[in-house]
Amino acid sequence: MILSISLWLLVAVLILWILLDPVSRISRAIFEVLIPLVNQKPIDLKNKFGEWAVVTGSTDGIGKAYAKELANRGFNLVLISRNAERLEKTKSEMLTISPNIQIKLISADFSKGRDVSVEIEPHLRDIPVGILVNNVGKQYTYPMYVGEVPEDELWDIINVNIGAATLMTRIVIPGMQKRQKGAIVNVSSGSELQPLPLMTVYAATKVYLRSFSEALRVEYNKFGITVQHLTPLFVNTKMNAFSHRLQVSTVAVPDATTYAKNAVATLGKIDSSTGYWAHGIQAFFTLIPPVWIRTKIGEMMNQTFRKDYLKQKNL
Numbered sequence: 001m002i003l004s005i006s007l008w009l010l011v012a013v014l015i016l017w018i019l020l021d022p023v024s025r026i027s028r029a030i031f032e033v034l035i036p037l038v039n040q041k042p043i044d045l046k047n048k049f050g051e052w053a054v055v056t057g058s059t060d061g062i063g064k065a066y067a068k069e070l071a072n073r074g075f076n077l078v079l080i081s082r083n084a085e086r087l088e089k090t091k092s093e094m095l096t097i098s099p100n101i102q103i104k105l106i107s108a109d110f111s112k113g114r115d116v117s118v119e120i121e122p123h124l125r126d127i128p129v130g131i132l133v134n135n136v137g138k139q140y141t142y143p144m145y146v147g148e149v150p151e152d153e154l155w156d157i158i159n160v161n162i163g164a165a166t167l168m169t170r171i172v173i174p175g176m177q178k179r180q181k182g183a184i185v186n187v188s189s190g191s192e193l194q195p196l197p198l199m200t201v202y203a204a205t206k207v208y209l210r211s212f213s214e215a216l217r218v219e220y221n222k223f224g225i226t227v228q229h230l231t232p233l234f235v236n237t238k239m240n241a242f243s244h245r246l247q248v249s250t251v252a253v254p255d256a257t258t259y260a261k262n263a264v265a266t267l268g269k270i271d272s273s274t275g276y277w278a279h280g281i282q283a284f285f286t287l288i289p290p291v292w293i294r295t296k297i298g299e300m301m302n303q304t305f306r307k308d309y310l311k312q313k314n315l
């Protein structure tokens, strides 16, 4: 009798243990889709975090749209990108939306690695940064095998996707800690949900961002600092120019403005999110199969995008 009960208990524990991981992943995805519906009250981000926001990679795509959303909410902005002319143009657009905010421009190329943070630090020394959006990112020109990716492109991806977020955080976090408030938003990518063949290095850099965000949150939560980890799936921006399929805005592949509006609304409410309800639903289904199946599906998807690109270029 005791033996049979123990055996059944053992089987039950085993089943629970096997189910624990998928169940926790799936419940996280459901929570993420439901929270914006249940909790629609907007948060006063300026009051919660501070009046200045820094956005990296802010002259195009998600970064520009995110900065616009913050301008709408009256944040003073520090915009960082490579191209001075595009920065000035972006500044004018922001001032049209919100004429009374202050905007500071920093022209810097994060692919240069450590030297860039040395350049940027003095510009931010006297600014009480409330929100840092580590948005800048670099993707392959098109899906490639690792051996095909030019060495410079690989270093650029590592410097831009990993180096920039790490060092920008290192610059602003002591000030936030002193003021006992602030938010770091790390823009990762759905590519971190499983290994992603043909975008191998890009996806691996985004896994770094997830680990970085989760550990940073534990380190700095007690100082009143929010660390949000965003994992957008496909957004219609120039980053995905390798395939015509991703250059059409739909519910599943939103434009950057739609994405940013939704993502900003999650800040202060949820620490880890795709940032957009339809991406939450996609992530939910993505996370159901075991990782090896998802990796295989990812490879098949990227083979299609690779063919799209090669056809576009007549190669």
Ligand SMILES: NC(=O)c1ccc[n+]([C@@H]2O[C@H](COP(=O)([O-])OP(=O)(O)OC[C@H]3O[C@@H](n4cnc5c(N)ncnc54)[C@H](OP(=O)(O)O)[C@@H]3O)[C@@H](O)[C@H]2O)c1
Residues within 6 Å of the ligand: 056, 057, 058, 059, 060, 061, 062, 063, 064, 080, 081, 082, 083, 086, 108, 109, 110, 111, 135, 136, 137, 138, 139, 160, 187, 188, 189, 190, 231, 232, 233, 234, 235, 236, 237, 238, 239, 240, 256
């Ligand atoms: N689009 C998607 O489907 C998608 C999906 C998941 C995650 N994400 C992530 O979202 C973030 C934004 O992507 P996006 O699609 O909006 O990109 P995007 O449209 O290509 O815009 C990139 C922005 O970063 C700036 N930038 C690029 N390289 C830079 C460098 N070396 N130094 C400084 N600034 C640089 C660009 O401006 P300048 O050229 O003027 O410097 C531009 O403002 C990235 O981290 C990306 O990985 C995107």
